[in-house]
Amino acid sequence: MSDLQSSDMPQRPGVVIAGASGRMGQMLIRLVLEEGGLRLVGALERPGHLWIGRDAGACVGAPEAGVPVTDDAVTAIAQAQAVIDFTAPEATLALAELTAQARAVHVIGTTGLDETHLAALKAAARHAPIIRAGNMSLGVNLLVGLTRRVAAALGEDWDIEVVEAHHRHKVDAPSGTALMLGEAAAEGRGATLADLRTPAREGITGARQAGSIGFSAIRGGDVVGEHDVIFAGAGERIVLRHLATDRAIFARGALRAALWGQDKGPGEYDMADVLGL
Numbered sequence: 561m562s563d564l565q566s567s568d569m570p571q572r573p574g575v576v577i578a579g580a581s582g583r584m585g586q587m588l589i590r591l592v593l594e595e596g597g598l599r600l601v602g603a604l605e606r607p608g609h610l611w612i613g614r615d616a617g618a619c620v621g622a623p624e625a626g627v628p629v630t631d632d633a634v635t636a637i638a639q640a641q642a643v644i645d646f647t648a649p650e651a652t653l654a655l656a657e658l659t660a661q662a663r664a665v666h667v668i669g670t671t672g673l674d675e676t677h678l679a680a681l682k683a684a685a686r687h688a689p690i691i692r693a694g695n696m697s698l699g700v701n702l703l704v705g706l707t708r709r710v711a712a713a714l715g716e717d718w719d720i721e722v723v724e725a726h727h728r729h730k731v732d733a734p735s736g737t738a739l740m741l742g743e744a745a746a747e748g749r750g751a752t753l754a755d756l757r758t759p760a761r762e763g764i765t766g767a768r769q770a771g772s773i774g775f776s777a778i779r780g781g782d783v784v785g786e787h788d789v790i791f792a793g794a795g796e797r798i799v800l801r802h803l804a805t806d807r808a809i810f811a812r813g814a815l816r817a818a819l820w821g822q823d824k825g826p827g828e829y830d831m832a833d834v835l836g837l
């Protein structure tokens with residue numbers, strides 16, 4: 561068992577990592593075990609997963625953590641002050657109910673949530689803090705603010721397009737980040753994304769509608785995550801870009817959020833709250 565896992569510092573908040581074997585789950589387990597702020601008390605995977613019963617640390621190539629991967633979310637969350645969840649929408653909803661019951665902080669990175677999912681999360685947040693963001697990196701959350709400012713400064717004659725690229729395994733589009741950026745651009749124009757969003761283009765789409773916001777998604781290889789916000793005017797373009805090259809940026813944001821949430825009351829928060837942006 562790693563020194564940081566031993567019970568020498570019982571005051572550290574206990575954290576459950578959901579989606580333990582996922583790209584983000586593995587990164588999170590490694591960072592919790594390496595860094596000092598949180599204590600790993602649970603690692604969740606879906607029932608039937610190969611890792612169930614095996615040591616979470618050993619599974620991710622770290623020293624033994626003394627924490628077996630489990631599908632028993634109720635027991636795991638009962639011991640936790642925080643749950644970090646990068647899974648899938650239905651799993652996130654189930655976890656929100658349990659996390660609310662345990663009055664633990666729920667940090668949600670899962671994307672692809674629809675209006676029904678969001679309504680259920682709002683209800684869960686009446687009982688405990690939920691910190692949710694489509695992207696937990698500092699860079700993207702700064703870019704969100706820049707996008708809002710640039711959109712506010714430019715008139716409707718500047719067309720706004722968000723282009724994103726991700727690895728071949730990603731299941732949702734546009735990405736959660738692209739939607740955050742699109743929402744910020746719409747806010748800059750005094751509207752909501754629902755008002756301005758253009759449906760995905762294919763076939764004879766007609767000319768671009770003035771003031772609309774369009775999205776394009778590229779999927780391939782092992783791209784971690786790339787986002788461009790393009791402001792296209794007559795004779796010139798502005799491109800705001802974020803390139804992620806290491807998933808640790810998302811994981812570090814999530815760990816910071818779990819700690820930040822420890823003294824917060826029930827409610828919905830995002831990374832701008834955590835980062836003080």
Ligand SMILES: NC(=O)C1=CN([C@@H]2O[C@H](COP(=O)(O)OP(=O)(O)OC[C@H]3O[C@@H](n4cnc5c(N)ncnc54)[C@H](O)[C@@H]3O)[C@@H](O)[C@H]2O)C=CC1
Pocket residue numbers: 578579580581582583584585604605606607609646647648651668669670671672693694695696697736810
């Ligand atoms: N907000 C952010 O900064 C980021 C968000 N994401 C999002 O996080 C999510 C996960 O991304 P990845 O790790 O790349 O996906 P992944 O597919 O590698 O991992 C998801 C894991 O969740 C597990 N899972 C599914 N249902 C479960 C359940 N009921 N209980 C426990 N575990 C369950 C799966 O078995 C899998 O291991 C996606 O929605 C992705 O878009 C990813 C990176 C950054």
Ligand SMILES: O=C(O)C1=N[C@H](C(=O)O)C[C@H](O)C1
Pocket residue numbers: 671694695726730734735736737738784785786
């Ligand atoms: O699925 C991913 O990988 C990522 N998902 C998030 C998103 O949907 O924007 C964040 C990041 O881009 C990686």
